Amino acid sequence: MTDTAPQRRARARSKRPPTIHDVAAHAGVSRGTVSRVLQGGDNVSPAAREAVNAAIRKLGYVVNRAARSLVTQRAGSVAFLLSETQDRFFSDPNFTTLLRGCTAALAELDIPLILVTAGSEAERRRITPYLSAHHVDGVLLFSSHRGNPMIDHFLAADLPFVCCGKPLGQRGALSYVAADDREGAKNMVRHLLESGRTRIATIAGPQDTPGGLERLAGYRETLAEHGIAHDKRLVATGDYSRASGESCMYHLLARAPDLDAVFVASDLMADGALTAIQRAGLRVPEDIAVGGFDDSPVAPSTRPPLTTIQQPWDRISKMMVRQLLAQINGEGPATVILPTKLVVRESA
Amino acid sequence: MTDTAPQRRARARSKRPPTIHDVAAHAGVSRGTVSRVLQGGDNVSPAAREAVNAAIRKLGYVVNRAARSLVTQRAGSVAFLLSETQDRFFSDPNFTTLLRGCTAALAELDIPLILVTAGSEAERRRITPYLSAHHVDGVLLFSSHRGNPMIDHFLAADLPFVCCGKPLGQRGALSYVAADDREGAKNMVRHLLESGRTRIATIAGPQDTPGGLERLAGYRETLAEHGIAHDKRLVATGDYSRASGESCMYHLLARAPDLDAVFVASDLMADGALTAIQRAGLRVPEDIAVGGFDDSPVAPSTRPPLTTIQQPWDRISKMMVRQLLAQINGEGPATVILPTKLVVRESA
DNA sequence: CTGAAAGCGCTTACAG
DNA sequence: CTGAAAGCGCTTACAG
Numbered sequence: 001m002t003d004t005a006p007q008r009r010a011r012a013r014s015k016r017p018p019t020i021h022d023v024a025a026h027a028g029v030s031r032g033t034v035s036r037v038l039q040g041g042d043n044v045s046p047a048a049r050e051a052v053n054a055a056i057r058k059l060g061y062v063v064n065r066a067a068r069s070l071v072t073q074r075a076g077s078v079a080f081l082l083s084e085t086q087d088r089f090f091s092d093p094n095f096t097t098l099l100r101g102c103t104a105a106l107a108e109l110d111i112p113l114i115l116v117t118a119g120s121e122a123e124r125r126r127i128t129p130y131l132s133a134h135h136v137d138g139v140l141l142f143s144s145h146r147g148n149p150m151i152d153h154f155l156a157a158d159l160p161f162v163c164c165g166k167p168l169g170q171r172g173a174l175s176y177v178a179a180d181d182r183e184g185a186k187n188m189v190r191h192l193l194e195s196g197r198t199r200i201a202t203i204a205g206p207q208d209t210p211g212g213l214e215r216l217a218g219y220r221e222t223l224a225e226h227g228i229a230h231d232k233r234l235v236a237t238g239d240y241s242r243a244s245g246e247s248c249m250y251h252l253l254a255r256a257p258d259l260d261a262v263f264v265a266s267d268l269m270a271d272g273a274l275t276a277i278q279r280a281g282l283r284v285p286e287d288i289a290v291g292g293f294d295d296s297p298v299a300p301s302t303r304p305p306l307t308t309i310q311q312p313w314d315r316i317s318k319m320m321v322r323q324l325l326a327q328i329n330g331e332g333p334a335t336v337i338l339p340t341k342l343v344v345r346e347s348a
Numbered sequence: 349m350t351d352t353a354p355q356r357r358a359r360a361r362s363k364r365p366p367t368i369h370d371v372a373a374h375a376g377v378s379r380g381t382v383s384r385v386l387q388g389g390d391n392v393s394p395a396a397r398e399a400v401n402a403a404i405r406k407l408g409y410v411v412n413r414a415a416r417s418l419v420t421q422r423a424g425s426v427a428f429l430l431s432e433t434q435d436r437f438f439s440d441p442n443f444t445t446l447l448r449g450c451t452a453a454l455a456e457l458d459i460p461l462i463l464v465t466a467g468s469e470a471e472r473r474r475i476t477p478y479l480s481a482h483h484v485d486g487v488l489l490f491s492s493h494r495g496n497p498m499i500d501h502f503l504a505a506d507l508p509f510v511c512c513g514k515p516l517g518q519r520g521a522l523s524y525v526a527a528d529d530r531e532g533a534k535n536m537v538r539h540l541l542e543s544g545r546t547r548i549a550t551i552a553g554p555q556d557t558p559g560g561l562e563r564l565a566g567y568r569e570t571l572a573e574h575g576i577a578h579d580k581r582l583v584a585t586g587d588y589s590r591a592s593g594e595s596c597m598y599h600l601l602a603r604a605p606d607l608d609a610v611f612v613a614s615d616l617m618a619d620g621a622l623t624a625i626q627r628a629g630l631r632v633p634e635d636i637a638v639g640g641f642d643d644s645p646v647a648p649s650t651r652p653p654l655t656t657i658q659q660p661w662d663r664i665s666k667m668m669v670r671q672l673l674a675q676i677n678g679e680g681p682a683t684v685i686l687p688t689k690l691v692v693r694e695s696a
Numbered sequence: 697c698t699g700a701a702a703g704c705g706c707t708t709a710c711a712g
Numbered sequence: 713c714t715g716a717a718a719g720c721g722c723t724t725a726c727a728g
Contacts, residue, residue, distance in 0.1 A: 032701095420707070
């Protein structure tokens with residue numbers, strides 16, 4: 001009626017996935033040897049390795065990660081943290097591209113990706129202890145605005161993290177991967193200049209984001225390099241949304257009716273600008289050339305198709321993963337800047 | 349020079365997050381009591397509970413989930429599984445809506461969401477053992493096409509899962525949450541009929557997806573109910589893409605020039621149909637009324653804005669999470685069908 | 697190259 | 713209501 005402890009255990013095990021104990025018994029070795037094979041198989045005789053691998057296959061053994069984590073003191077997983085209003089990011093096509101890239105890069109390494117959002121202060125408070133308690137080995141941080149408070153927690157908890165884009169308002173060396181925004185902007189403005197435009201306006205992004213800052217700086221630098229005096233009537237600042245691009249363009253048109261080109265810091269805003277220009281009865285690119293930034297999915301299907309700067313999203317996500325793993329393995333922080341590419345279509 | 353074991357342990361601990369052991373020592377109780385408080389605090393005296401909670405706050409204790417998982421035999425996490433070509437899903441706006449909804453619902457329950465993709469056969473082979481080994485407690489499954497092979501593995505491994513949409517080609521009772529596609533389609537066709545249209549065409553979705561099947565069935569049923577004979581020249585089948593909507597519409601126009609309305613099984617395809625109709629020199633809705641399905645983000649900004657059927661995405665994700673947790677807690681499978689809503693804009 | 701043993705941080709019957 | 717103890721499934725010095 002009542003089983004002995006070993007009987008009970010054996011019975012329970014029959015319903016459960018096999019453990020290292022079962023593999024060891026099957027292969028006729030100790031559990032230590034099985035573990036060594038699992039770790040890569042150094043210091044194991046070929047015969048033992050073979051027997052263990054055969055047993056693993058036969059039993060369909062899969063390591064229990066919780067048990068492993070407990071002893072190695074590593075979670076074995078990584079967080080993809082969206083520290084931004086969710087709506088903003090989830091509706092941003094660039095975000096899905098990044099998410100897909102990181103998922104793929106991590107999947108190849110068999111590292112689970114835990115998706116975490118922290119758009120509000122309340123969410124941040126809830127998630128910080130989880131992260132700081134090292135329930136993940138590191139975090140891929142996506143947050144565009146200045147002064148993310150979570151960074152200090154990660155630093156305090158000694159938790160590796162890599163930012164997407166330069167984290168503003170932070171001191172000390174932090175790991176981040178970013179596109180070369182400034183150089184990309186310069187490239188576009190140069191292209192506009194070379195096509196003969198002389199009155200080039202810009203719609204910048206929010207000035208508390210690296211993209212907003214750097215792309216505007218690139219615009220100014222290029223004009224300065226070409227001896228063109230700065231004219232603040234030619235500068236408007238949007239919030240990366242399509243609607244803001246449209247209204248900025250109306251302002252620009254009103255303030256500087258003679259402008260013949262505009263460099264817009266995002267494709268979405270550029271699409272809005274296109275609408276404004278056409279509603280004003282002007283033609284693109286004949287009257288006004290429009291250059292965007294991102295090469296987002298909408299770029300080829302705007303009317304006319306948008307000339308823009310391609311962000312290296314795939315490389316960014318791959319590099320973020322690589323940098324994060326390096327840090328988890330003890331390396332120090334590093335900054336990675338990736339080049340962008342001018343994509344010429346019809347709008348400029 | 350050489351520490352004793354306890355000294356070594358104490359020193360190591362000082363750099364590590366506090367454990368239940370530290371909390372117990374601090375509160376002057378046993379570790380068992382601390383654990384009981386963590387579990388909800390039944391069978392614990394108020395005094396002990398207070399002491400433990402104070403110690404937890406003071407030490408900033410956070411439970412080690414790996415250790416907990418090891419003994420409870422539960423992962424404590426859930427997978428969001430995309431068993432579909434990644435491109436297709438990541439570019440689908442409905443997908444991000446679902447992902448956001450599930451993330452939010454799970455976050456409230458403090459359950460980590462692990463994002464897993466399995467678009468190719470190779471990926472499926474890699475991920476199946478991980479999932480089947482119960483590295484997650486359950487899976488939220490997103491896959492639209494017929495006969496997903498992973499389902500059999502989940503069944504065999506006794507792993508709870510809930511599908512988004514009716515899983516085709518499966519027998520036996522499976523849990524799924526879906527919008528009432530058929531009723532939604534009927535609703536739209538009725539709306540078209542009531543506005544006086546008599547030659548109503550349809551662009552259906554792929555016939556190996558529940559949405560493709562059910563929406564077409566709803567279309568047919570409604571016409572039959574109104575005594576309108578079935579005319580197969582009025583039926584075309586697309587693949588949910590914008591491009592397929594456009595080309596289907598050209599075919600329809602060629603085969604049945606007298607059609608005065610079209611019910612399209614997705615907003616993206618409807619947008620394509622709009623283009624085709626306008627290129628053919630016809631007006632929407634004057635000449636042809638167009639009804640979509642999804643109420644996706646593009647619907648309000650098509651020209652003209654699209655009359656469509658709203659899918660209850662937020663409710664779907666919430667219900668999927670709820671059903672999954674119920675199953676994890678031992679309940680049997682259930683089917684949940686959620687109503688849709690007609691959203692009238694200008695296209696019909 | 698290999699086994700025996702300790703220990704990772706929890707939970708949970710089992711006694712009391 | 714509470715403590716002592718066993719055990720979850722691994723890894724890793726430590727001896728040999």
